[in-house]
Amino acid sequence: MNDIIIASNNKGKINDFKAIFPKANVIGISEIAPDFDVEETGMTFEENAILKAETASKQLNKIVIADDSGLSVKALNGEPGIYSARYAGEQKNDQDNIDKLLSNLQGIENREAEFVCAIAVSEPGKETLTYVGKAQGEIIDEQRGENGFGYDPIFFVPSLDRTMAELTVAEKSAISHRGNAIKLMNEDVGERFQ
Ligand SMILES: O=c1[nH]c(=O)c2ncn([C@@H]3O[C@H](COP(=O)(O)OP(=O)(O)OP(=O)(O)O)[C@@H](O)[C@H]3O)c2[nH]1
Numbered sequence: 001m002n003d004i005i006i007a008s009n010n011k012g013k014i015n016d017f018k019a020i021f022p023k024a025n026v027i028g029i030s031e032i033a034p035d036f037d038v039e040e041t042g043m044t045f046e047e048n049a050i051l052k053a054e055t056a057s058k059q060l061n062k063i064v065i066a067d068d069s070g071l072s073v074k075a076l077n078g079e080p081g082i083y084s085a086r087y088a089g090e091q092k093n094d095q096d097n098i099d100k101l102l103s104n105l106q107g108i109e110n111r112e113a114e115f116v117c118a119i120a121v122s123e124p125g126k127e128t129l130t131y132v133g134k135a136q137g138e139i140i141d142e143q144r145g146e147n148g149f150g151y152d153p154i155f156f157v158p159s160l161d162r163t164m165a166e167l168t169v170a171e172k173s174a175i176s177h178r179g180n181a182i183k184l185m186n187e188d189v190g191e192r193f194q
């Protein structure tokens, strides 16, 4: 089985990638480089994905995929955006982030939101490539479902009449920002991972 190294310390993302690449051996970077940590100083999802992918690829001298992603809420001018993981503060968790978002949306009718995922592929001696995928939805006040991570329990997908957290990981990957970004990557350079 081919190995695919993902430069992410987020177990929820690694779980998504396992469903996206069911025939590959998906390896989260913490398994091979436990100290891997990159400061996300970029101003866009793409810049941060490139930072993570290039740092990991240089360190390991291997081809690596990184993912920088987040939730963009229309009525909040795109917040939390690139700050999604640390919306409620550096030491906060998914529940704190959900609580802060719902509090900021109190009394606001427009609940349109999108998840955005930038994938960067870095390979020694080659130019780094990026792909962006999106998924549209609505933020609901009630948390529904046990699957997924992050904001999934409050991200309602109208076409499926369920939240992201009510989807199986395979169902989520078929329609998610992460799944859509990887579809673009596969169309372009999928053979590099065969
Ligand atoms: O409900 C969600 N379903 C998703 O599918 C999803 N994808 C991203 N997010 C949110 O955006 C942050 C990413 O920030 P991020 O790209 O910096 O990743 P991270 O810091 O968690 O791990 P790493 O990959 O940087 O190591 C995450 O923590 C989440 O809050 C998601 N929430």
Ligand SMILES: [Mg+2]
Residues within 6 Å of the ligand: 040, 085
């Ligand atoms: Mg991060």
